[in-house]
Amino acid sequence: MPKRILAAAAVAVALTVSTVLTGCGGGATGGAGAASTTVRLGLGDPAASSMGVSAKHFAEKVAELSDGKVKVETFPDGTLFGGDQNAAVNLLGNGTLDSTIMSTSVYASFEPKMNAISLPYLFKDQEEVTKYLEGEPGKELLGSLDKLGIKGVSMLTRTPRHTTNSVRPITQPEDFKDLKLRVPQNDLWVKFFGSVGANPTPMDFKEVYTALQLGTIDGQENPLEVPVNNKFFEVQDYLSLTSHISDAFVLGFSKKKWDSFDEDTRKVLQEAADDTADFKTKYDTDEATKTLEKLKGEGVKINELTPEAREKFQAAAQKVYPELEGKVGKEFVQSSLEFLGR
Structure with a gap:
């Protein structure tokens, strides 16, 4: 291997x-x-x-x-x-x-x-x-x-990519309801987070820390090192290992x-x-x-999804695939799924 x-x-x-x-x-x-x-x-x-x-x-x-x-x-x-x-x-x-x-x-x-x-x-x-x-x-x-x-x-x-926010831990899809979440300016993010009830908010990354600090947004999602490198732990209470994208x-x-x-x-x-x-x-x-230990040391509360919760998230994601095919190309989506044995 x-x-x-x-x-x-x-x-x-x-x-x-x-x-x-x-x-x-x-x-x-x-x-x-x-x-x-x-x-x-x-x-x-x-x-x-x-x-x-x-x-x-x-x-x-x-x-x-x-x-x-x-x-x-x-x-x-x-x-x-x-x-x-x-x-x-x-x-x-x-x-x-x-x-x-x-x-x-x-x-x-x-x-x-x-x-x-x-x-x-x-x-x-x-x-x-x-x-x-x-x-x-x-x-x-x-x-x-x-x-x-x-x-x-x-x-x-x-x-x-995982999710941080200042409201609550994310353990089920419904926990995203009404959370104002910064996302990249990409429809895949907007469609997915909208489908689980969040309020996805495209925003330039350089504005994110201030928006989190002022409460303009509740949270953001990024690879794990981003909250550390940008000190989001100063303005975020929860890290949920959602591994969503x-x-x-x-x-x-x-x-x-x-x-x-x-x-x-x-x-x-x-x-x-x-x-x-x-x-x-x-x-x-x-x-x-x-990185996880660093965030824990800064007082961030960290939770992982259970296998059952992950299945719920996957089911929610699959519902929006038909809407997303146009953002990728239907043929390439299908060949990707076939490559992965889906």
Whole structure:
């Protein structure tokens, strides 16, 4: 069984968080043959996030494989694209950016198929997410970026999304009733949370802390590390491990930049990206327990869903699938379900 699947299975046991990548390029089968070059990699997340750590790993791996000939300069916190991740995709496509790491939920604004990963309760556990990303669906998603002028090099797992709020623990679908919950500006989130009675509220992420503090919204949902990195524990009382939606990250290059590399350099970048995908899954597994302990230490009350409650959530999610097919593409939804044995 691949290392990533083993690691992902461990995540599912630990709990059933945004990130960054950085690196250098060279040649997988002959780093010495790679030409010297520099890549500017724009990142949306802080250097201290789990992706920041993965970025460091990527940099070291590429330097090793290329004998230090190819250097990637990393710019975290959205500094190369003014914090606007949609703009980053456009800049990547037209060649203004060399490379970046963005979530599939951002790419979904440009390629609807990316929404498939975020169908609520599509996956039973993190092991299935890894299998999906490594398999034909993941390859098809990477290939779908070609028309945007982007070379999708690798997909990296992201831990599932959970719910925090200041009103009550979420143990059953009906506990969402009337909760004003910040969600991304994506109809999948709006449709799902609306179906369980919440009041989903799309909002720019940089506004979330203040909105939680002022009580403008009751809660938010994100991968586990987000409430820690952004200190939401200061303004949220409950964390419910709902694992309702997954997404992933795409390590992408401008096709103009990618095509300018010699074959050895492309091989190294690919090998280093694949190695980093394995690394990140394992790192997230190891960090999950630490993150939960940090939140507990800050006084956050944490609860997991029972198997019975999870079945209720899955049933609620499946009711909205027909409405969501148009956001993804019916054929790709069906092929995804078939791949997962549904």
